[in-house]
Amino acid sequence: MAQTLDPSKPPTQGGAWNNDGRELKLLEFIYGQANLDAIQGHPQKVLDLIDEFGKQYVFINVGSEKGKVVTDLIDKIKPHTMIELGCYVGYSAILFGDAVRRNGGKRYLSLELNPVFAAIANMLVDLAGLRDVVKIIVGRSDASLHKLHATGEVKHVELMFIDHYKPGYTSDLKLCEHLGMVSRGSVLAADNVIYPGNPPYLEYVRSTVEQKREAAKKSTAGGYDKRGISEWTAQAFVGKDDKPLFDVVGNPNLVYESTLHQPEGLGDAVEVTRCVGEEKA
Numbered sequence: 001m002a003q004t005l006d007p008s009k010p011p012t013q014g015g016a017w018n019n020d021g022r023e024l025k026l027l028e029f030i031y032g033q034a035n036l037d038a039i040q041g042h043p044q045k046v047l048d049l050i051d052e053f054g055k056q057y058v059f060i061n062v063g064s065e066k067g068k069v070v071t072d073l074i075d076k077i078k079p080h081t082m083i084e085l086g087c088y089v090g091y092s093a094i095l096f097g098d099a100v101r102r103n104g105g106k107r108y109l110s111l112e113l114n115p116v117f118a119a120i121a122n123m124l125v126d127l128a129g130l131r132d133v134v135k136i137i138v139g140r141s142d143a144s145l146h147k148l149h150a151t152g153e154v155k156h157v158e159l160m161f162i163d164h165y166k167p168g169y170t171s172d173l174k175l176c177e178h179l180g181m182v183s184r185g186s187v188l189a190a191d192n193v194i195y196p197g198n199p200p201y202l203e204y205v206r207s208t209v210e211q212k213r214e215a216a217k218k219s220t221a222g223g224y225d226k227r228g229i230s231e232w233t234a235q236a237f238v239g240k241d242d243k244p245l246f247d248v249v250g251n252p253n254l255v256y257e258s259t260l261h262q263p264e265g266l267g268d269a270v271e272v273t274r275c276v277g278e279e280k281a
């Protein structure tokens with residue numbers, strides 16, 4: 001039976017759940033290991049240490065079970081370049097960056113808002129021996145995605161792991177559609193679609209072209225769609241009045257096939273969405 005988590009509450013009862021110094025403590029714990037030389041260059045050993053420290057403090061990492069959903073996709077798709085939205089301390093960047101390299105890929109671009117988290121992640125990526133593969137880009141994801149497109153660094157999204165500000169999942173996907181970065185063949189893997197949940201994103205990627213065209217006609221300009229997203233997570237990471245930088249409707253003509261992947265016994269899941277074509281208007 002799947003574990004049940006209450007989406008109205010953060011992962012720790014009461015107290016803080018990130019950015020209270022635990023991330024620096026993690027870095028001290030790992031770099032304080034007596035056998036650091038034996039850890040250097042071994043991604044799995046760094047991940048094991050993050051998991052071990054995570055028994056003391058909650059860490060908002062994807063974890064090994066949902067992580068396997070994504071590494072299985074990497075094994076199949078073998079992306080040259082993979083993108084992630086939300087790096088935190090680098091758990092998923094290490095797990096997935098290693099899988100991309102193992103499959104012959106060259107680049108794992110991880111977009112992270114918080115410069116301190118990015119600095120910690122960089123230290124752990126370096127220890128894991130993934131410095132040549134994983135590039136952490138500091139800043140808000142919509143600005144970074146726009147820049148990656150404008151500079152020509154990413155023209156087409158092969159595989160994107162979405163795990164940042166929950167209301168930003170839909171607006172960033174629409175931005176990628178608008179820029180033409182998401183098109184036939186693109187695959188999206190979105191974390192936390194059950195806990196804490198992301199109804200606007202699930203509704204969007206599971207809609208037909210017809211439904212999206214209708215919704216696009218009614219779409220009102222401006223803010224994030226936060227319908228059904230619990231308050232604590234809608235307020236996390238960004239300011240209360242924050243808005244997407246680009247006000248775009250996306251490309252409702254894209255056809256998606258979308259399925260939920262929930263590891264046995266887990267109270268959360270990853271939504272995997274494939275763009276299988278485009279219907280001309």
Ligand SMILES: C[S@@+](CC[C@H](N)C(=O)[O-])C[C@H]1O[C@@H](n2cnc3c(N)ncnc32)[C@H](O)[C@@H]1O
Binds near residue numbers: 086089139163165
């Ligand atoms: C759930 S954590 C990511 C966990 C990470 N993917 C892992 O599995 O190890 C979410 C991260 O997204 C970052 N974030 C939130 N909003 C963002 C935004 N608009 N752009 C970029 N990063 C953002 C937060 O600072 C936080 O580090």
